[in-house]
Amino acid sequence: MQLNKDIQTNGSTSALLLQSDCCMQPFSVHNGECLQWLKSLPDKCCDIFTDPPYNVGKDYGVWNDAMPDEEYAAWISDVLTECKRVANVLIVYVPKKWNLLYWNVLGSEFQEIILPFRPAGAIRYGYSNQFNKLLTNAKPKCKKPVLNVWDNMPQPGLGFFFREETYDHPGYTSEAITKRAIMQLCVSDVIADPFTGTGTTAVAALDAGKKFIGSEINAEYVAIAEKRVQRFINAPKLF
Ligand SMILES: C[S@@+](CC[C@H](N)C(=O)[O-])C[C@H]1O[C@@H](n2cnc3c(N)ncnc32)[C@H](O)[C@@H]1O
Secondary structure (H helix, E strand, O other): OOOEEEOOOOOHHHHHHHHOHHHOOOEEEEEOOHHHHHHOOOOOOEEEEEOOOOOOOOOOOOOOOOOOHHHHHHHHHHHHHHHHHHEEEEEEEEOHHHHHHHHHHHOOOOEEEEOOEEEEEEEEOOEEEEEOEEEEOOOOOOOOOOOOOOOOOOOOOOOOOOOOOOOOOOOOOOHHHHHHHHHHHOOOOEEEEOOOOOOHHHHHHHHOOOEEEEEEOOHHHHHHHHHHHHHHHHOOOOO
16 A cells, blocks of 8 residues: 655645545645645545644754744644634644633533543652543544543553553654544544644554544654554554
């Protein structure tokens, strides 16, 4: 299976591919800035699962993750507005500092319904266990009230023997959480991630039998994502 690397700076290849989705490649990543790429996509063409940069000074190589707060707030508001326009279901990680901003931009139809449990190891802020938040407009697929979809979730820090490859990425996202969120909540055939990083969302989307499109500003991460996806595609499958 051939991977499709979208190297056009305006991201138009992804938009074209979406219009004829029967011929669409299973994986397409635009190496560039996400806002222009998102603007090239049609309304309600996919679902989005994403873990954005939080402007906390992480070293993403290319992107300045320590811009003035007002600049970050204006930029991420535009990105979230575009995500909401293009996605049927949108699932986004929320940093504590920007929780209210994200929620205000996305609107009250978004719920903090998913709080994956993350043992922090050392005590932080006086608490030994922490919760990460996702904001989503997804409706649970199951008709019964959903109490907890995070049982048996292998996560870094949980149990002595669990290790997850993080590809030396400073903001790596848990593959287990991503997979479960996509399986439980997504409805579209195409999953997008404007902040693809090492391709965690891509692997989770393909594992769920869906196609993936994304953007990533750092070419080194794009290369890791491509290798990771190729390895996933080539791996023997039981079913
Ligand atoms: C929190 S990480 C996402 C990690 C990813 N989910 C994974 O598991 O590898 C955020 C990513 O967004 C990328 N990024 C930052 N600003 C960007 C922008 N304006 N456009 C596209 N990608 C960007 C960074 O290079 C980084 O890889």
